[in-house]
Amino acid sequence: MSNVPSLPVTPRESTADSVSGQENSEARERVLAAAYDLFSHKGVRGVGVDSIIASAGVAKRTFYRHFRAKENLVLAFLQRREQLWTMGWLEAEVTNRAAAPEQRLLAIFEVFDDWFRRDDFEGCSFINVLLETAEPGNHVRQASATHLARIRDFLQRLAEDAGISQPDDFARKWHILMKGSIVAAGEGDQLAARRAREIGLTLLRAEGVKVSRQGDGKRPLAERPISTHHRPVTLSSNAVPSKKT
Amino acid sequence: MSNVPSLPVTPRESTADSVSGQENSEARERVLAAAYDLFSHKGVRGVGVDSIIASAGVAKRTFYRHFRAKENLVLAFLQRREQLWTMGWLEAEVTNRAAAPEQRLLAIFEVFDDWFRRDDFEGCSFINVLLETAEPGNHVRQASATHLARIRDFLQRLAEDAGISQPDDFARKWHILMKGSIVAAGEGDQLAARRAREIGLTLLRAEGVKVSRQGDGKRPLAERPISTHHRPVTLSSNAVPSKKT
DNA sequence: AAACGGGTATACCGCTCTGTCTACCTTCGG
DNA sequence: CCGAAGGTAGACAGAGCGGTATACCCGTTT
Numbered sequence: 084m085s086n087v088p089s090l091p092v093t094p095r096e097s098t099a100d101s102v103s104g105q106e107n108s109e110a111r112e113r114v115l116a117a118a119y120d121l122f123s124h125k126g127v128r129g130v131g132v133d134s135i136i137a138s139a140g141v142a143k144r145t146f147y148r149h150f151r152a153k154e155n156l157v158l159a160f161l162q163r164r165e166q167l168w169t170m171g172w173l174e175a176e177v178t179n180r181a182a183a184p185e186q187r188l189l190a191i192f193e194v195f196d197d198w199f200r201r202d203d204f205e206g207c208s209f210i211n212v213l214l215e216t217a218e219p220g221n222h223v224r225q226a227s228a229t230h231l232a233r234i235r236d237f238l239q240r241l242a243e244d245a246g247i248s249q250p251d252d253f254a255r256k257w258h259i260l261m262k263g264s265i266v267a268a269g270e271g272d273q274l275a276a277r278r279a280r281e282i283g284l285t286l287l288r289a290e291g292v293k294v295s296r297q298g299d300g301k302r303p304l305a306e307r308p309i310s311t312h313h314r315p316v317t318l319s320s321n322a323v324p325s326k327k328t
Numbered sequence: 329m330s331n332v333p334s335l336p337v338t339p340r341e342s343t344a345d346s347v348s349g350q351e352n353s354e355a356r357e358r359v360l361a362a363a364y365d366l367f368s369h370k371g372v373r374g375v376g377v378d379s380i381i382a383s384a385g386v387a388k389r390t391f392y393r394h395f396r397a398k399e400n401l402v403l404a405f406l407q408r409r410e411q412l413w414t415m416g417w418l419e420a421e422v423t424n425r426a427a428a429p430e431q432r433l434l435a436i437f438e439v440f441d442d443w444f445r446r447d448d449f450e451g452c453s454f455i456n457v458l459l460e461t462a463e464p465g466n467h468v469r470q471a472s473a474t475h476l477a478r479i480r481d482f483l484q485r486l487a488e489d490a491g492i493s494q495p496d497d498f499a500r501k502w503h504i505l506m507k508g509s510i511v512a513a514g515e516g517d518q519l520a521a522r523r524a525r526e527i528g529l530t531l532l533r534a535e536g537v538k539v540s541r542q543g544d545g546k547r548p549l550a551e552r553p554i555s556t557h558h559r560p561v562t563l564s565s566n567a568v569p570s571k572k573t
Numbered sequence: 574a575a576a577c578g579g580g581t582a583t584a585c586c587g588c589t590c591t592g593t594c595t596a597c598c599t600t601c602g603g
Numbered sequence: 604c605c606g607a608a609g610g611t612a613g614a615c616a617g618a619g620c621g622g623t624a625t626a627c628c629c630g631t632t633t
Contacts (some may be wrong), residue, residue, distance in 0.1 A: 091331075108579080108580095110579085110580070124462065125462045126460065126462050128373060130619060131619075131621080132621060132622080133619085133620080133621090137512050141580085141581085142581045142582060142583090143581095143582085143583085143622085143623090144579095144580080144581075144582085144623090144624090145579075145580060145581075147621095147622070147623080148580090152416040152621080152622080153340055153620095153621065153622090166355070173368050187580065188405070201342065201505070203396065206608080210511055211459050212458065213511075213514060213515065214451065214456050214459050214514065215371065215373070215456075215459065215460040217369065217370045217371050217374050226498070228515050229574075230515060231515055250521065254516060255512065255519075255520070255523055256524075256526070256527055258508075258512065259505065259509050259511075259523060259527070260430045260504065260505075260508055260527070261506035261508070261519065262372040262507070262511040262512065263503075263504035263505055263506070263507045263508025263509070263511070264504050264508070266455055266458075266507040266508070267500065267503065267507065268458070268506050268512065269458060270458065270461065270473050270476055271473060272500060274500075275500070278497065278500055278501045278504060279501075279504055280503070281501070282501055282505070282527065285530050285531055286527055286530055286531075288534075288535075289530040290535075297551055326374075353609080353610095355609085355610070357608075374591075376590055376591080377591065377592085378589090378590075378591090379589075386610085387610065387611045387612060387613090388592085388593090388611095388612085388613085389593090389594085389609095389610080389611075389612085389613095390609075390610060392591095392592070392593080393609075393610090397591080397592080398590095398592090407611085464577070574613095574633105575629100575632100575633090576631100576632085576633085577627105577630105577631085577632085577633100578623090578630095578631090579611100579628105579629090579630095580626075580627105580628080580629080580630105580631075581627080581629105582625105582626090582627085582628105583624100583625090583626095583627080584623105584624085584626105585622105585623080585625095586622085586623075587614095587620100587621095587622095587623105588605100588619100588622105589617085589618100589619085589620075589621105589622100589623090589629100590613100590617100590620090590632100591616105591617090591618085591619105592614075592616090592617090593614105593615080593616075593617105594611080594614085594616095595612105595613090595614080596613095596614105597610105597611080597612085598610080598611075598612100598614090598633105599609085599610075599611100599632085600607105600610095600633105601606100601607095602605100602606095602607095603605095603606095603623080603627085
């Protein structure tokens, strides 16, 4: 049973790993959910396979039946992070909060503002993994870069919709603001999102975009039904919680 | 005997670690120099004590005579990074390239532009260490945050000199641009520094600062005597290079 | 009924890492 | 001359890591 697994276990999450071709196992899902929590908060190098299987309540053999090696789990984690965080949370939340493209760009930092205030703020897993993996050729590192690029694609689409002349350059600039504010938040600056928003505002205006002020500070924040943050409903502290969490 | 050690071995680098009170040993200096290269390029978690002592050509016993534990070496490394990178390179280079405070702020990104193009670009060790150390209370993590704050102090001084109204807020914003561009460069965007510079320019103007254009693009780059980059003259590939570098 | 696929539990291997310990060598000052 | 300080070399302990192997259990399918 276990209350509501993070993802409905439905379809193939791509990159075939499972031995017999079926990646929709319950055990696999528990592992992935446990890995999501642990990896996103403690980093992929800081969490061992033993911790994950203990937290997932799964046998080691079962783990290695679904993932050839730890690296494969990490790659699967990054993909799930994109589903849950990038798409299921950030993009959804932004799209929900504003309609005009330039307002959506600004809304990113309003979403970040809430995020940075969370006591269990984890930072951006893509950045974290990228930076804790030194070797340039690494699979995991490249995957992180790809997922970051996909965030940039979202920004670029918004820039195009806003009629900005050089959407790629603009998206990369906006991404610099996002990444910079995330690192600043990790450093402890809880106001980082507001600062980044202000920079973004001047940047938009310099770009010739007319941005109708609907609150320079906080948003009206009427109804916002989505998102209980991008965290999957973690399976309630299963089984042996391992020794040294 | 070993060509020009990175620092003249002269005075106390604070935080007494050495057993008998003298931290000006030659062996200690070799260790610190080796650690600087390895840590800054491969991360502090990715480099073991064995690699360091092999690269430094020093016995293990000697290492532990000077550093109670690896953590103490890491802290010493961060301090040296501040001396060599923050002060000896970034601040010196910026101060050398421009005189007016607003020009110095912009010069940061011109210095970064050169830096990002290096093939052995290592990123900001303070950010790297901060992000690869998950636990919030950690000594090393806090030390990294402190060193980052000291960079911000430099920015704040420049902001004050430029007559900017809220220097702390401005410094934090500028730092967001710096950190964001560094991460972007780590991701592979070699133009990140120029993008950040452009953002900074609009930000300065929005702040009411008159910035006389002396080249919107590249600088005149006349004489610039300082800096062969912040890298200490690494002791030429000493001793046993260990097995698996 | 038998076979099989997937799950559990646990021991184990080999490697790496931090840190200690033994033993010897060199230099230098009283 | 001798002893202490600081150095070298290398074995070693103990822990954690990723990954494998053994043995058993259970439900479904054939």
